Amino acid sequence: MIKTSVLVVGAGPVGLALAMELSYRGIDSIIVDQGDGTVRYSKMGLVSIRSMEFCRRWGIAERVRQCGFPDDYPLNQVFCTSLNGHLISKLDYPGVRDEPTSGLSPEKKQRCPQLWFDPILAKAVSEQNTVSMRYHCLLESFVQDGEGVSATVRDLASDETFTIRAAYMVACDGAGSGVRKSLGIQLEGDHALSYSVGIYLRAPGLAAYHRMGPAERYMLVGEEGTWGHLTVVDARDIWRLTVIGSQDKVESEHFDADAWVRRCFGRDDIPFHVDAVLPWRRSRLVANAYSKGRVFLAGDACHVMAPNGGYGMNTGLGDAVDIGWKLQAVLNGWAAPALLDSYELERRPVAWRNVDAAASNFSLLTPKLSFAGIETSGAAGDETRRNLSYDLSERTRQEWEPHGINLGYRYEGSPIVMPDGTPEPADDPSRYIPTARPGHRAPHVELSDGRSTIDLFGPGFVLLSFGSAELAEPIMAAARTAGLPLNLHCLAEPAAAAAYERALVLVRPDGHVAWRADAAPADPLAMLGQVTASGPPRDRAPM
Template sequence: MLRIMTDQKVGILIVGGGPVGLGLALDLAWRGQPSMLVERDPKTAPVMLAKANGLHERTIETCRRWGILDKVIERGFPQDLPGDSVYSTSLTGYCLGRSVIESTRDRPQPPESPVKRQRCPQYEFDPILADEVQRLGLTDVRYGQEFVGFEQDDDGVTVNLKNVETGALSTVRCDYLVACDGAGSLARRSLGIPFEGRMLDFSVSAMIRIHDLEALKPIENGERYILIGPEGAWGSMVWVDGEKIWRFSIVGNQEKIHPSHFDIEPEIRRALGSDDVRFDILRIMPWRRSQCVAASYRKGRVLLAGDSAHTTSPTGGHGMNTGLADAVDLAWMLDAIQSGWGSDGLLTAYDIERRPVGVRNSASAARNYGNWVNNSDCADVLTEGPVGDECRRKVGERLQSSLQEEWYTLGIELGYRYENSPVIVPDGSLPTLDEPSHYIQTARPGHRAPHVWLEDRRSTLDLFGRGFVLLRLRETADDPAELIRAADAVGMPMALVDIREQAVADMYERALVLVRPDGQVAWRSDALPRDCAYLIDTIRGAHVPGAVPAKKGEAAEPCPV
């Protein structure tokens, strides 16, 4: 095996070219920060995998900021098709009930956001991200490179790579390594970071192409069918592209399913409710459903994001969306450090901010799945006559009621907050309720800065992203010159934005509001602090107790995910 030593040095090296790794690279490049991304596969989305397809409101707000929203809509699920979740015995069998979800076109615009959630299959979404990363030209993307190990010291990380095609080994030296390398993360295991949580069960998914679905006459308006038998929920069928591509999943198995020893075709025909429909199986993928979160998202100069940091059941669609929010939080912090004005304490804050969100979102998804597989009262679901009718009515009503948290998740997507972050300055105000299906906008420090439509039809969110933004919302507010000078003294970018609109003042509640590059509120008050320099040092991480860079950890037991 040929070893090629290299003296190449990069600032930020990202392992993993899925949506989280690409999203991190894109957000860094959007901020003008170069990076390197290494990916084992020969290109982005080389095969059609049965993966994520729901892009929730915060993710779509980020896509809007990146300038790729039109492409997401163009290549996503058709805007005019309804998105009902149908509870049925098959696509053509008994309909037990449904959760009505209007088409994107007809769904009302949420007052809390300038965008609507979208659906775009990951095999389309990932290439959109990759194309934009390449267009910006600040990311050295290296396909066909497998991450095989690393060593870190006080000054940086030496990363070991293997060329998948030739087997040649090489090394790259970086300041920071970000592991977006999935649930079985080699980086996390090498650092000895526990992956805390529980396994739920084993599943297998198949991407299939259904020919002449109209002839089947399925239960109408379904975008997702949760399949119920006498044993309870046993599978699901999800319309992926609004045309012929569907994702079929078998759920609830306590033993691993091996595709080579398992005939999935009869199960697909059971789901369709017919033996007469022609379909092609494009790909089969077994997987484990789990609720796990890393005990820490950071050790020394190595950071975890996405599935390497947390796993969620797909019930709710939180996995990819949570990972992309990790990337957005981490990107501005790494950019700040590499640009010279941010402190290492920001990375301690990253762990403190994002880990509770991972725990929260993973728990929500697991609750949803528990409601799916509750098999009570299902014994007569296929029985004809009054007994079966009553069984189907009860099960349908139970599913409609219990799965509200899965289909309506604005609180999960927009309501996360960084309560205990050392780079957030609390103002003593009471927190809003943190409920999965309900979201109350607030400019309380640590929360997402609220969306308000300005008189010129921009959103307040359009003001945020490049650097810190200081909103001055009242004529009587203190002159912020001293605070701006304190930021200038350490090179921290800060823009002053004067707004004299009552709707904004009412929503933000204070005369002065400081918003971070990721759109979260860092501080607010009706007056300047007594020590402006101290405030600036706090929000750039200078007052966070120093974290001693860790040496390479002992290998942990293999991740069970």
């Protein structure tokens, strides 16, 4: 029998991220995956600004930035009838190198296709002495008791089985999660918003064969509406064409991928090779529970969303960070096991928020206007294209400008967040207004030494004091009594003080604000017990 603290099932980006987060926190884990770690087709391509902050924490942000995607490649969004057809509209976005600094984060989003991102994570995980990676290993069954989980795993290379005994297990095994099904947990929502097929292709030197210019995505529009989109993968030869339609259309045995590629190109003489044709369903689904006993779900195992906006993998990384610090706290004994109950209470509302936003993005791609004649030349076609230009581009900006989605999520109503009486701000998918209100991501402020406030948050809790150390001492003393890891940072930084708005701000290990006030609470030990689920239930009025 092999023993570990956490068994991670699935070595996709979320499973690898969880192993990195646990290792960062000094928690050992084993990852099992029936595959060999090879990413054959890139289903994701965008690492969000918040996910880049996580990569920064794990020490791999520079590796992601240097992944190989040209940093000067424009990330434009083009709406056209084909690459050699009519231009309808265009939203200009610079490459990552030239993207203006937002001031919202020390990081920028990064275009990094999964065929590069997963290996970057896998290499980083392989460098951790607290993680054992086991490819070609299939989870066959598991049982759990009050002390842990016993998993039976088959080594597909030797056909031998072995047992892993873990204190906890986290399933990151995708939308078809076998673990979720074994637990009897159901997905709720819309199983089929639409039917699509992904055509993964190579077209060397494609840019020389069309006049639409470089872009991250080409939205393809015909008389039936938006029928597909061509997405850049490596900015050179590899592309993904998504065709949208009915189930009969995209899952037909007569589906002609080459014909759809030629329609996309608008020419028959452009060389290309189709590597794979993979039908899939665009869904809006969230699990009705995120755990059962000592087994937890993360990533697509507990939420399945339309790819519009690129929220799926990035939401999964948020899951990994949330469950990661809570597992650390419980395993190291400075929080009660009840802390783990807050994982679902915090992350499930975020999942619903994000699946709804992705579904909304998809719906906006086909406005309820006439597409008649849109592919024809002449005055009538020009008028149709003019009429659709605004709705296709301006109304879809929330998909291309998702600062609100990526940075503005909050844990409203969480039992381990202490409200301060301030009203909840609007949750706008595109617009993010930094706030240190409890439950929200602690805002980025560049400090005088060049660091970001984000860099102050780490394996334990952090108390920011914008006054003296004496002001913070009652809370620090309570932390020592409780055995809670708590670092104090006294900041004489006017910009940070303005952003955080209170003299004392308690930040959780995941970088979210747990509590703030201008003075220590009357019972600091009770406050720390509340934010770690280690004390008796208390009234959640501001302390």
